[in-house]
Amino acid sequence: MSKALKLSIIVLFFSSCIKNSPQESIITSDVTNFWNAYDKITMTKDSLEQLKYLNELFINNGTPGLKGIMKARRYDVSSYLNAINSYPNFWKTLRPNTLKIKEYTKSINEGIGSFKKLYPAAKSATIYFTIGALKTGGTTLADKVLIGSEIALANKAVDASELQNDYPNLFNYFKTNVPSKSIVFNNVHEYVHTQQDTTIANSLLSRTLIEGVAEFIAEESLKVASPNESLIYGKVNDQKIKEAFVKEMFTKFEIMWFWSNANNQFNIGDLGYYVGYAICKSYYEQSKDKKKAIKEMIELDYLDEKKVYQFIDDAKYFDKSIADYKKEFELHRPRVVGIKEFSNYAKNVDASIKTITVEFSEPMNTNLVNLRVGPLGEKNILQVTNHLGWSDDGKKITYQVKLQPSLRQQLLITDIFRSKKGYLLAPYLIDITTK
Numbered sequence: 001m002s003k004a005l006k007l008s009i010i011v012l013f014f015s016s017c018i019k020n021s022p023q024e025s026i027i028t029s030d031v032t033n034f035w036n037a038y039d040k041i042t043m044t045k046d047s048l049e050q051l052k053y054l055n056e057l058f059i060n061n062g063t064p065g066l067k068g069i070m071k072a073r074r075y076d077v078s079s080y081l082n083a084i085n086s087y088p089n090f091w092k093t094l095r096p097n098t099l100k101i102k103e104y105t106k107s108i109n110e111g112i113g114s115f116k117k118l119y120p121a122a123k124s125a126t127i128y129f130t131i132g133a134l135k136t137g138g139t140t141l142a143d144k145v146l147i148g149s150e151i152a153l154a155n156k157a158v159d160a161s162e163l164q165n166d167y168p169n170l171f172n173y174f175k176t177n178v179p180s181k182s183i184v185f186n187n188v189h190e191y192v193h194t195q196q197d198t199t200i201a202n203s204l205l206s207r208t209l210i211e212g213v214a215e216f217i218a219e220e221s222l223k224v225a226s227p228n229e230s231l232i233y234g235k236v237n238d239q240k241i242k243e244a245f246v247k248e249m250f251t252k253f254e255i256m257w258f259w260s261n262a263n264n265q266f267n268i269g270d271l272g273y274y275v276g277y278a279i280c281k282s283y284y285e286q287s288k289d290k291k292k293a294i295k296e297m298i299e300l301d302y303l304d305e306k307k308v309y310q311f312i313d314d315a316k317y318f319d320k321s322i323a324d325y326k327k328e329f330e331l332h333r334p335r336v337v338g339i340k341e342f343s344n345y346a347k348n349v350d351a352s353i354k355t356i357t358v359e360f361s362e363p364m365n366t367n368l369v370n371l372r373v374g375p376l377g378e379k380n381i382l383q384v385t386n387h388l389g390w391s392d393d394g395k396k397i398t399y400q401v402k403l404q405p406s407l408r409q410q411l412l413i414t415d416i417f418r419s420k421k422g423y424l425l426a427p428y429l430i431d432i433t434t435k
Contacts, residue, residue, distance in 0.1 A: 018074075023195070026105045028272040030066045030130035030150075031098050031149055033058045038091065041084055047144045050081055064153055065128020068141040070149060079133035083150075087162040097153040097180060101129050111188040115221040118294050125194035127187060137179060138186050140193040147187065155180040169260040169269060189218040195298050204272065206302045206323075207254045209311070212276015213297045216284065224426050226277070233266070234274025241266070245275050246318065247324050247332075247422045249288040251415050253370075283315035334419040334430035340396075344430060351405040355388065355398055358413060358428075363420045364396035370417065374410025374429055382411035382430055394420065408433040 037057035041050045054077055059066070063223070069075065083089060108127065116122045127145040129152075137151035151170065154160070154179045164171045173179065193199050201207035208380040219226055234241055242264060252267065255261050257272030280297055287293035301307050309322040318325065331406070340357035342349045372379050386400035403409065410431045417425035 003081050019190040024128045025124070026108060026129065027063050027065060028101050028129045029061075030063050030128065032057075033061045033094065034100075034131040038084060041081070042088070046057050047081075052078060052083075054080055063094070063128055064129065065126070065144055066127070066130045067128050068144050069132050069139065070142050072146060073132060073135040073148075075133050075135070079260065080118060083133040085168075087157040087409075088172055090162050091150075093159040094150060094359075095156065098131075098157065101153070106186075108187045109221050110186050111218075112191055114223075115188055115191060116219065116223055117400050118217065119195065120294070120300060121198045122195055125191055127191070127335045134163070134170065138189050138190045145187060145194060147190070147192040152179055152183055152186065156249070165332055169262065172262075173260065175227060178227055179230060185218055185222060185224070185227055188221050189214045190276050192298065194216045196302070197299070198302055200303070202253070202303055203305070203308075204251050204254050204257060205308055205312070207258060208249070208272045208276035209279065209300065209308060210276070211258070211273045212278070213300070214423055215273050215277040217294060217297065220284075227272065228270070230268055230270040230272075231277060232273045233268045234271060234278065238264070238278065240256050241274060242269055242278075242318065244422065247270075247329070248418075248424055250329050251327060253414065253416055256416075276370035279312055279315045279317045282317040283311065286314065286316055310374060330421045331425070332419075332421070333415075333426050334417075334423060335363065335426045336413060337361050339430065342432060345432065347433045348376065349403065349432045349434045350428070351403040354400060356382075356395050356401050356430075357398045358430075359396050360417075360419075360425070364390075364397075365418050365420055365422075366390045366394055366397075368416055368418055369397070370414040372412040372414055374412050374431065376408065376410050380408055380410055382409040382432070384411070403434050405434050421426060 037053050040053035044053075059070075059077065059082075062070075065433060105391060115382060123143065125140075125143045125145055127147065129147045129149050131150055132148035134148075136146075136148045136149060138145070139146050151173075154170075154174045155176050158174055160171045162175045163174075163323050187278055195212075196210065196213070199210055201210055208266060215231065226244045227407075230433070245257070254272065256264050257275070258270055260269040262269040283297070284290065286295045296311075300311055312318070313321050332406065337346070337359050341353050341355065369387070384399045388396050388398040388400055409430070410429060413425065413428040413430065415424040415427050419425070
């Protein structure tokens, strides 16, 4: 074989390697398409023209990643047009950041390569940098990592002042400069999610573990501390967070610990990530076979309550078993003791009643309230028109209501309500039928 032929074969071989490199698993065309559409949209005030440009230049040319993030966060054309037209300075100052995506691709692929060394059974997944309408910086759908670049690539240089009223969590988040600093870390975190059998949780505990596994394994893969604020805060406030969490961990409402909600005693959002991370770290440290521990974390059946409880007990992060905490939880949680205006489940309630007063077994935290539709749905809701206030002792709350005649009506008082001591209310369904 001639030297020239050998050289040609080598060149073709390396060209093939580059073409099929993991770099190609990071798709960024949605970002380019978005800005093409954005330039046209912002040149006209005609709503039909704007719609035309959005569809033709962005959505119709969208990758599976764009379709995935739209499905996952229920975006539609109005979501995008509203965001574009409402926050012009935000988009203008964000744009330069989104043009730097390719600067991260090498580090992201290196991070994923390190993860695959920890978990050789990893399945391939594709990362899509796309543009959303301000609901997520990153999520997953099956074998797709979906990056909302408008959040993930923001930082304190972006003018987020227009978001302050509608998205105060993002306004504060961007000021921390964390998003652009954490882009590699969060991509590995989301990649881990694509390896889990589910990212759907049926309880706060399940959600905590799902996110904690991804956060812990991202740290182990990259050999760097998580840059996320909840982890930084959690590591120096572990005991306080743990004491609060054990009072709430059996709820099915995740909002106080996830979804960037800082409406809690710590004023820090997403502390569920920290608790899950701390459980996983403790589990890992207890395990003699570290690779096996990683595999067990990823492949855990998060929807199986018994397996979740056993995993947490084996981690030995908490002082007591989950069973013991559950007994204490049921013993201490407050309860609704009655409704002043009628007996619950009554069949002949007077529809002219204008208020209901709910009485609790002990003083409640008057800042946390939540009412929801009952099992019969919207058509049978007991309609609340105003919150009239709490009694001085915090044991009664009064609402103004509008009852419908000859109708069964329901209202669920949820366990977002909690006692002053921090224990969650046993949910209570008001279920009455009017004359």
